[in-house]
Amino acid sequence: xxxxxxxxxxxxxxxxxxxxxxxxxxxxxxxxxxxxxxxxxxxxxxxxxxxxxxxxxxxxxxxxxxxxxxxxxxxxxxxxxxxxxxxxxxxxxxxxxxxxxxxxxxxxxxxxxxxxxxxxxxxxxxxxxxxxxxxxxxxxxxxxxxxxxxxxxxxxxxxxxxxxxxxxxxxxxxxxxxxxxxxxxxxxxxxxxxxxxxxxxxxxxxxxxxxxxxxxxxxxxxxxxxxxxxxxxxxxxxxxxxxxxxxxxxxxxxxxxxxxxxxxxxxxxxxxxxxxxxxxxxxxxxxxxxxxxxxxxxxxxxxxxxxxxxxxxxxxxxxxxxxxxxxxxxxxxxxxxxxxxxxxxxxxxxxxxxxxxxxxxxxxxxxxxxxxxxxxxxxxxxxxxxxxxxxxxxxxxxxxxxxxxxxxxxxxxxxxxxxxxxxxxxxx
Amino acid sequence: xxxxxxxxxxxxxxxxxxxxxxxxxxxxxxxxxxxxxxxxxxxxxxxxxxxxxxxxxxxxxxxxxxxxxxxxxxxxxxxxxxxxxxxxxxxxxxxxxxxxxxxxxxxxxxxxxxxxxxxxxxxxxxxxxxxxxxxxxxxxxxxxxxxxxxxxxxxxxxxxxxxxxxxxxxxxxxxxxxxxxxxxxxxxxxxxxxxxxxxxxxxxxxxxxxxxxxxxxxxxxxxxxxxxxxxxxxxxxxxxxxxxxxxxxxxxxxxx
Ligand SMILES: Cc1cc2nc3c(=O)[nH]c(=O)nc-3n(C[C@H](O)[C@H](O)[C@H](O)COP(=O)(O)OP(=O)(O)OC[C@H]3O[C@@H](n4cnc5c(N)ncnc54)[C@H](O)[C@@H]3O)c2cc1C
Numbered sequence: 001x002x003x004x005x006x007x008x009x010x011x012x013x014x015x016x017x018x019x020x021x022x023x024x025x026x027x028x029x030x031x032x033x034x035x036x037x038x039x040x041x042x043x044x045x046x047x048x049x050x051x052x053x054x055x056x057x058x059x060x061x062x063x064x065x066x067x068x069x070x071x072x073x074x075x076x077x078x079x080x081x082x083x084x085x086x087x088x089x090x091x092x093x094x095x096x097x098x099x100x101x102x103x104x105x106x107x108x109x110x111x112x113x114x115x116x117x118x119x120x121x122x123x124x125x126x127x128x129x130x131x132x133x134x135x136x137x138x139x140x141x142x143x144x145x146x147x148x149x150x151x152x153x154x155x156x157x158x159x160x161x162x163x164x165x166x167x168x169x170x171x172x173x174x175x176x177x178x179x180x181x182x183x184x185x186x187x188x189x190x191x192x193x194x195x196x197x198x199x200x201x202x203x204x205x206x207x208x209x210x211x212x213x214x215x216x217x218x219x220x221x222x223x224x225x226x227x228x229x230x231x232x233x234x235x236x237x238x239x240x241x242x243x244x245x246x247x248x249x250x251x252x253x254x255x256x257x258x259x260x261x262x263x264x265x266x267x268x269x270x271x272x273x274x275x276x277x278x279x280x281x282x283x284x285x286x287x288x289x290x291x292x293x294x295x296x297x298x299x300x301x302x303x304x305x306x307x308x309x310x311x312x313x314x315x316x317x318x319x320x321x322x323x324x325x326x327x328x329x330x331x332x333x334x335x336x337x338x339x340x341x342x343x344x345x346x347x348x349x350x351x352x353x354x355x356x357x358x359x360x361x362x363x364x365x366x367x368x369x370x371x372x373x374x375x376x377x378x379x380x381x382x383x384x385x386x387x388x389x390x391x392x393x394x395x396x397x398x399x400x401x402x403x404x405x406x407x408x409x410x411x412x413x414x415x416x417x418x419x420x421x422x423x424x425x426x427x428x
Numbered sequence: 429x430x431x432x433x434x435x436x437x438x439x440x441x442x443x444x445x446x447x448x449x450x451x452x453x454x455x456x457x458x459x460x461x462x463x464x465x466x467x468x469x470x471x472x473x474x475x476x477x478x479x480x481x482x483x484x485x486x487x488x489x490x491x492x493x494x495x496x497x498x499x500x501x502x503x504x505x506x507x508x509x510x511x512x513x514x515x516x517x518x519x520x521x522x523x524x525x526x527x528x529x530x531x532x533x534x535x536x537x538x539x540x541x542x543x544x545x546x547x548x549x550x551x552x553x554x555x556x557x558x559x560x561x562x563x564x565x566x567x568x569x570x571x572x573x574x575x576x577x578x579x580x581x582x583x584x585x586x587x588x589x590x591x592x593x594x595x596x597x598x599x600x601x602x603x604x605x606x607x608x609x610x611x612x613x614x615x616x617x618x619x620x621x622x623x624x625x626x627x628x629x630x631x632x633x634x635x636x637x638x639x640x641x642x643x644x645x646x647x648x649x650x651x652x653x654x655x656x657x658x659x660x661x662x663x664x665x666x667x668x669x670x671x672x673x674x675x676x677x678x679x680x681x682x683x684x
Binding site for chain 2: 376378392394396417
């Protein structure tokens, strides 16, 4: 067989197409393998960008995202604490579309038809796929806190999905007057961002302290006996905010038995607590689209193959980020971004001739306790038959120098610029 | 080839220096912070300044050479820097920030050098030079005196160029490997969550376009805790010679 250069072949094929068919562009589109990504957050945006970028046009990538812009949960606590503006944590999908050729569809995905390999949008239209990535984040399990609901969240925000909820929380925090209390109900495991509630408490305290509200307190009703980076946060609260933070585990309060958001009260076995601001963070589960597709187990999250991020239930679907069960990895933006790169390589390997490399995962999470007082925790992970398992880790130490804490904070700013550029292709 | 050549040159320079200036050679070859008491008693005040500048240069020599015969490292060769326009070396890839500053007319006068060393980013906002700055004004003056007065062949390389060949150098095994850039690209996915692909530094240094060997050396320095940093030690703990060589190959290429 005579050898035909690729270019020459393309010319011939195109020539034929133009002669015999009226709609060559559709033919071309169908010939290309199609990847559909649902959810343009830490996992989904990264996956879309890497597949589009590295396949150099050989794969058709569609990103379905229900919001026009993406506000990151990471650094949303810094917005609460007046360290960042809301605009600086909000990102557009423009560069993914114009710079990387991703088709961005601004719509809610309503259902997945796994047999037909199609995603149905809320308006009824269908988007076919060869490989599907689901990175829908979390949905709230409101009923883990008696008396709490989606409606109640409009008064007592959870702000565990960034956007209007975060802005509501900020407005309410700024309206707190001296002597009024802030109450947080912290979430049960597993939830997104293990140190997140405690970083948020630090930011509440920072704002109250800065405004001189010395008679106000932050009362934390936790449903856990211990929490992430506890020694670091406890030390920081004692140093920076003496007497302002009261953290009560269930062994002290006996259990949260109900909230009344209109009265501004949280009831426990021990006592009824009253606050001008209630921040209720309930239990969590995988975003509905993944559960409805039948990919979750009883835990409410989706089991995956640790070597590839493929859903245990379906080889052509990859579940990333908060929605999946990632073994030892925490539910974080860093983790979701890391998992997305493993999935991207697998998907390109499935659909094109590209090389597939073994999975590796990493995570580092920074938290800010007070101005220039940053701490971090990180780990490396490897897949095993059983789960994604941690191989080595570190955590900031108590009693570190102010210089080191400042450097750690500066690093976190570098990381934020890095990961958002890595997700969206631009810092903007 | 180039490596071998530089090493040989370095060895001969070291030798020349050992003969000519025993005190200085000892100082650069061992701990740079050691007080140079041997110089104190015998030399005049200006020489004192100069020698203090020489030991301060240990903070720069990780990235900069200071001899006309030696190649650029992570940073451009600084020989004859006084009066040189910024970003003037043809064979060094400067950051966009530095090139823009050059277009605005930045020339390395004593004063400009002083300000740049005090706080690099206050002079060139987006410079890729990852150096925090030197607060002490006297120390800066000493350093600038040394930088601008150094003569060809005078400054011995501080890098561990062992006389018994490159084999003992940290990371030598990885340096001997070819480095699979495609594998490196995949592995770089972990790095670019923190280090931007564009080389921009917004709190975490850029690592794009470094010479391979310098890159490999830096990673091994973290791995063996010669440079200690929690994150980078963790990152390198899972990287073998093959991985490090692959990453070096990829990031070097990314800078081109
Ligand atoms: C207060 C707080 C602080 C945090 N701080 C950090 C931190 O410092 N570092 C860190 O690494 N992580 C942090 N996190 C965690 C991090 O935000 C999440 O783990 C990460 O965003 C998970 O990524 P994901 O892709 O799984 O989901 P998300 O980033 O939530 O993205 C999901 C996207 O899918 C879209 N979507 C969902 N369903 C549909 C549908 N049916 N159709 C269309 N679109 C849909 C959503 O609109 C959303 O844009 C923090 C979280 C919180 C709440």
